[in-house]
């Protein structure tokens with residue numbers, strides 16, 4: 551008898567999201583999607599700021615300075631800096647795994663940790679610049 555005719559077993563379900571413990575690569579992967587979607591959704595703001603930054607009139611320059619001088623706007627930009635850095639580092643990791651580099655469990659865990667650490671450290675460096683610390 552073919553397996554097609556056998557009664558189907560109920561598929562296991564485990565939907566207690568609070569109890570699920572992902573490996574670090576799972577969290578890095580979720581953040582890759584979140585960062586990609588976040589950057590995509592923020593493209594209108596970034597393109598508008600780019601347009602303003604290219605203003606040659608005093609009014610345009612003053613508007614750009616006023617908007618980017620706002621702390622809330624800077625916090626959004628800081629979030630976008632993190633999003634780009636995480637997405638970029640994780641994107642490179644995924645592309646390497648696609649060509650079978652670093653697919654072993656231990657290597658994959660280390661590279662996911664490296665993505666997290668490198669993107670946060672670079673966010674700190676660029677964030678300090680954004681807030682005028684140097």
Ligand code: HEM
Nearest residue numbers: 582583585586587589590593637638639640641642644645
């Ligand atoms: C410049 C550096 C970037 C690299 C190296 C990169 C790399 C990647 C890779 C490899 C994937 C596929 C991930 C997978 O197979 O699961 C991906 C997905 C994606 N990227 Fe990028 N990307 C970059 C920039 C961007 C930017 C600037 C945006 C948005 C404006 C973006 C938005 C997305 C989105 C929305 C996805 C789909 C995510 C998902 O469905 O999980 N990416 N990226």
